Amino acid sequence: MAQRKSRTDRRIDLIEAARRAIIRHGIDGVQLSHVAEEAGLTSGAVLYHYPDLSELLVEAQHAGMERFYEQRLRQLATVTDPVSKLVMTIRSGLPTGPLDPDVRLLNELGGAAGRNRVYGVLLTSLYDRQVSMYQSILDTGAALGVFRLSGDSQSLARNLVALEDAYGYRITARHPVIGPEEAAELILSYARTATGNDLVA
Amino acid sequence: MAQRKSRTDRRIDLIEAARRAIIRHGIDGVQLSHVAEEAGLTSGAVLYHYPDLSELLVEAQHAGMERFYEQRLRQLATVTDPVSKLVMTIRSGLPTGPLDPDVRLLNELGGAAGRNRVYGVLLTSLYDRQVSMYQSILDTGAALGVFRLSGDSQSLARNLVALEDAYGYRITARHPVIGPEEAAELILSYARTATGNDLVA
DNA sequence: GAACTAGTTGAACGTGAATTCAAATACTCA
DNA sequence: TGAGTATTTGAATTCACGTTCAACTAGTTC
Numbered sequence A, B: 001m002a003q004r005k006s007r008t009d010r011r012i013d014l015i016e017a018a019r020r021a022i023i024r025h026g027i028d029g030v031q032l033s034h035v036a037e038e039a040g041l042t043s044g045a046v047l048y049h050y051p052d053l054s055e056l057l058v059e060a061q062h063a064g065m066e067r068f069y070e071q072r073l074r075q076l077a078t079v080t081d082p083v084s085k086l087v088m089t090i091r092s093g094l095p096t097g098p099l100d101p102d103v104r105l106l107n108e109l110g111g112a113a114g115r116n117r118v119y120g121v122l123l124t125s126l127y128d129r130q131v132s133m134y135q136s137i138l139d140t141g142a143a144l145g146v147f148r149l150s151g152d153s154q155s156l157a158r159n160l161v162a163l164e165d166a167y168g169y170r171i172t173a174r175h176p177v178i179g180p181e182e183a184a185e186l187i188l189s190y191a192r193t194a195t196g197n198d199l200v201a
Numbered sequence C: 001g002a003a004c005t006a007g008t009t010g011a012a013c014g015t016g017a018a019t020t021c022a023a024a025t026a027c028t029c030a
Numbered sequence D: 001t002g003a004g005t006a007t008t009t010g011a012a013t014t015c016a017c018g019t020t021c022a023a024c025t026a027g028t029t030c
Helices: A009-027 A034-038 A043-049 A053-075 A083-092 A099-113 A117-144 A154-173 A179-196 B006-024 B032-040 B043-049 B053-076 B081-093 B099-113 B119-143 B153-174 B180-195
Strands: none
Touching: A009 A034, A009 A043, A009 A053, A009 A083, A009 A099, A009 B043, A009 B081, A034 A053, A043 A053, A053 A083, A053 A099, A053 A117, A083 A117, A083 A179, A083 B180, A099 A117, A099 A154, A099 B099, A117 A179, A117 B153, A154 B032, A154 B119, A154 B153, A154 B180, A179 B053, A179 B153, A179 B180, B006 B032, B006 B043, B006 B099, B032 B043, B032 B053, B032 B153, B043 B053, B053 B081, B053 B119, B081 B119, B081 B180, B099 B119, B119 B180, B153 B180
């Protein structure tokens, strides 16, 4: 028998297992047995904690998103210079490679968000928070006179997040020439014209 | 009994039916019976034409992509002025609204492309072709002295397509403030700095 | 219009997954 | 230690889906 765990511990495990299962089989292709296998449990045990699989999937997506976002914020807090912040943030929004689990998970939501309102709301809320994150970096840099913005900070921030998203898809789809480095450089080229700054640390 | 049709006609119908079924149920959630229902046939009839459902799905995705791309090219051919071309192309790459079937279909591929090589290749090739499309518009405009490009045309084109893609996702996910108009304006703001042109027709 | 061919149906079958639940097991606390 | 509770298992059941195929139907050809 698998190691017995407390309700809360097991639920955390299951959320992790669901994350992996979604990445492996797709948000619409994942099934109870996949999650059970990832968790090293039987289907019955999964059902004991989550009688409704779709609820577990939503929680898994939610947790994955929060983790992704929190991680970026945490990294951001380690520097103060707006230029470093901007460059670091651009890099932290891109997958490390085609297999990056965080981005793979987020990408699963893209299609589903058009069909499922809950996923649409989740994804939209992540986007908006990321926009705010960029916007505050841009505003700070402008206030300090480091950046000379080419437009309103919100529009620029929206475009920056949009670029991240799109290159995330390109990289996970294994574009033969656009990898993490190239994508970062493409976004940076936009960020340079947007801020009027060379963006060299 | 459903109207009897020739092999080729029926296959065309089935590809259309599969397109609708994918949009409704997701690329990983679609099943034989969904396609049959959309086509007004029984599962057996579908299987008679496509013994392997996944092949039909690939064909449906392929057809949808080609249609999307050809449509853009055709529209592009109706004007000659680089400014009009650019503005028109930006608009034609965005969904008309959250329910736009062409973009909904393409979005389904995003997540699947990370798991399925065939979908990855399809999506990558569409991206590259769209980049070429933009690049030739930019290059022409630059040659005519209408555009003063802020960087190499390939990078600018890559970013333009990336922005389209990303806003396609935002719109189908029903972002409360970013609709087709707003997205077009955001991309145009980038295109203006990229071309040094006001882009007013 | 008879023979042939291609397309379609519907029922039968097999498979695999979700669901249910009694029994087993491990932990908690008195 | 022993009673009680929470967690997990595994087997039984049910259900939904894909698959097969004989029969049927509507065209096509001669």
